[in-house]
Amino acid sequence: MMLPLPAGDFKAYLFDCDGTIVDSMPQHYTAWRQALDEWGCEFPEELFYAWAGRPTADIVAALNEQQRLNMPLEAVIARREALYQQLLPSAAGIPGVLHHIDDAHGRIPFAVVSGSTREAVTASLGALGILDRFDVLVCAGDYTRPKPDPEPFLRAAELLGVPPEACLVFEDADLGIESATAAGMAAVRVPQPRQG
Template sequence: MPGLVFPSGSFVAYLFDCDGTIADSMPLHYQAWLEALAPHGCEFSGEDFYGWAGMPTDRIVERLNEKYGLRMPVAEVFAAKEAAYHRLIPTVRGVPEVVAALREAPPGVKRAVVSGSPRASVERTLEFLGLRGYIDEVVAAEDYARPKPAPDPFLEAARRLGVEPARCLVFEDATLGIQSAQAAGMPWVFVDPRALAAERG
């Protein structure tokens, strides 16, 4: 696909991260975080937000507490952030090159979404983009013990699909996600929504 650099090889499964990969939703997640953190007077820099991309929501709250010496209630901030994102979902757009790769996967190629976000968030994003029917499996934050950069999320997707890890191709926008794919022994395609948008002009 134009704009995406595919590694050589024959693959029987495509594994897609959701936020920042299928969906150009990272700016919406950042807005949701700022809304949820504002009552607690907690900062969240863009550098940290994008650097921690792929980290589960509850772990991000814990990291912010550690960094700023706060005691924000994890469950409360988690719920507020997810509620804010759900309000913003109607404005989300897909990353065209990745959506095309998902919809136009070669015959017989299985497709899974592998995300660090809660299942409800992932499912709603996919439904809004009209993509849920193309997906064979969704692996979300509730489905594994160790999040990215551990290999567990992608290995769980391969297990559910019945595919050897080396025959899976991962699509990822985040460093933690690429590290997870590498740890799982899976080739990967790097997705940069801003660079792709610039290419499209």
Template sequence: MRLSIPSGPFKAYLFDCDGTIADSMPLHLLAWNEALAPYGAHFPADLFYAWAGIPVPRTVEMLGEHFNLKLPPQEITEAREAAYLKRLPQITPVYAVKEEIERHRGRAPMAVVSGSPRASVIRTLDYLGLLDRFAVIVGGDDCARGKPFPDPFLLAAAKLGITPTDCLVFEDGELGIEAAKAAGMQFVRVPVSATGILP
């Protein structure tokens, strides 16, 4: 997979986690459906990929609204996280993105900006051996408004002390790309498919 990188220059690099750094989206979909099954609910793949980047509790609310079901956000969030963590050994990095991370290591500050809970992001990065590459981690529980709002990317830029227009975002999700644009940041689209990362 080749990434189309804007010429820059950039002073900081911001990365989504799931589907961008980690080839974990198919595993997250399995975890979601395991957590939803006791409630008679199902997360269709097309909706799952369309809603990528939205914080987990909000996603539970949206699923309830979409299917006219009463779903308990806290219980499903906890069950989804447990179902994901047991699949952690199956995760691999998105190698083209990992190359970019290694290229900028020690040269420019980097952050992870994800809709997943911060603890989940930390576990994923730690498992992949990439946690120490990032100066800042913004999880879905760090902002009142998640993607597609610009808030998570703006928070990461502020924590890094870098002007938003000097940041480059790596994203696989449409809502994340919307958020990057709204933050005034250029972006790199990481290709995905319903079965995971494209070759």
């Protein structure tokens, strides 16, 4: 399926990673479930998708507060990351987005703007063999205010040296679309395969 783009003379493409470039949301959810089960923590699938784009640390902190738990942040993140790495080989690229990456590579710069850790993003892009196509990676820890705040996308535009209004964002999550809009950027919503 060819993903239609809005009209405009865009000077950079900014991509979310999970659910946008890589159909890795099912693997992420399985890793979350397995890691959180060890602490007796509930994480319904609807909430997981509603919180798509939030940094891992924010999710653990919110679940701790919501369920009155005291899960150790770093231990849960490390365990979830390890489980995700084991599941990653079963993830595939999202064809409509990969087509635009192939088509525009070398003509305009690309950035990934993700709520995931740098380790998870590089592993996902590496598994698809496209890590070298991205000029900039903006991951959890590279900004202070996560999506839906515009900061992550504005940071990527700054690092690429491209004005925000000349950037086109590819996103699958509501928080990401809100973030891009707040940054003054045009956005393309990538349909999630599970919604297809």
